[in-house]
């Protein structure tokens with residue numbers, strides 16, 4: 001595992017938070033080199049935090065850190081491996097002497113029908129999303145947050161919660177992480193540690209490129225907002241949870257999805273509406289007679 005410091009380049013001020021909101025904080029963002037993790041790191045830095053980006057690909061992390069400037073640094077490692085995970089947390093402590101915020105953002109799955117998921121694939125998704133997230137949370141608590149008597153852990157999960165038919169392994173894994181979030185919030189409250197899950201809907205990141213074209217083309221239409229989420233929107237929520245307000249959210253699953261959760265389609269439902277777009281209404285009951 002190799003480490004490298006970023007070159008100097010500043011991030012512009014936050015568009016919505018006051019300067020200095022997170023001054024003095026040290027954050028660790030897993031999967032911080034790409035997509036939602038990169039946007040979160042940028043916003044945390046804009047708010048004053050020092051951020052360590054973790055992931056497996058050094059070149060990806062280094063390119064992001066170079067864009068984020070001297071408040072960003074990188075550490076390579078695989079969150080599924082105990083030794084790597086330990087070194088990731090140790091690196092943050094060596095560099096900053098503290099870890100105030102862990103963003104458990106590294107995760108993912110592949111798109112396939114439920115019955116096509118091989119045991120090995122199921123285990124791969126569980127190992128990454130549940131195993132990796134758990135390992136990082138426990139290490140952050142043991143090594144940094146409990147000794148400091150404070151800290152915030154944000155676990156990135158997935159909306160809709162009623163299940164994604166092409167990603168059932170991930171629906172199950174993220175449900176487990178949300179359940180763990182609630183349990184950890186109780187378990188670690190007395191240590192001054194807040195644990196929150198952010199259930200992300202469908203966000204416009206490069207990762208969507210890996211899904212089949214018809215899936216990509218239709219995703220935004222499955223969202224009542226009729227557009228994909230933008231990474232800065234997710235990043236603003238992460239920064240908010242890293243602020244003093246995060247403690248009050250402990251144990252919550254905050255869904256950020258443009259109303260995707262539990263949406264069953266547009267209104268009026270195309271199968272019910274007539275040519276004029278009107279939906280049949282039920283007859284009123286006759287007035288009661290005396």
Ligand SMILES: CCCCCCC/C=C/C(=O)SCCNC(=O)CCNC(=O)[C@H](O)C(C)(C)COP(=O)(O)OP(=O)(O)OC[C@H]1O[C@@H](n2cnc3c(N)ncnc32)[C@H](O)[C@@H]1OP(=O)(O)O
Pocket residue numbers: 107108109110111112118119120121122124125128164166201202203207208211215219222
């Ligand atoms: C209707 C709306 C749908 C759109 C939803 C949009 C919402 C977006 C949600 C997101 O999360 S976007 C972010 C996506 N990012 C990632 O997924 C990145 C991380 N993902 C991965 O690394 C992999 O997908 C992984 C499987 C989770 C982990 O990979 P790992 O390296 O551990 O496994 P592999 O060795 O590659 O594979 C192991 C095993 O898994 C099965 N498998 C893997 N990929 C596929 C596939 N594409 N199709 C079928 N099966 C797959 C397979 O059994 C593999 O074993 P072998 O066959 O290789 O022996």
Ligand SMILES: NC(=O)C1=CN([C@@H]2O[C@H](COP(=O)(O)OP(=O)(O)OC[C@H]3O[C@@H](n4cnc5c(N)ncnc54)[C@H](OP(=O)(O)O)[C@@H]3O)[C@@H](O)[C@H]2O)C=CC1
Pocket residue numbers: 030031032033034035036037054055056057058060077078079080105106107108109128132156157158159199200201202203204205206207208
């Ligand atoms: N985009 C979306 O619409 C949604 C995304 N999400 C979730 O948000 C998170 C970020 O998504 P997004 O940015 O779009 O996708 P990405 O695929 O870009 O992000 C995944 C990141 O995790 C890192 N990563 C993956 N496996 C490991 C590992 N074993 N150890 C360390 N790092 C790892 C990857 O880097 P590397 O490969 O270099 O290790 C990558 O930077 C993921 O958990 C995703 O599932 C949830 C809902 C919707």
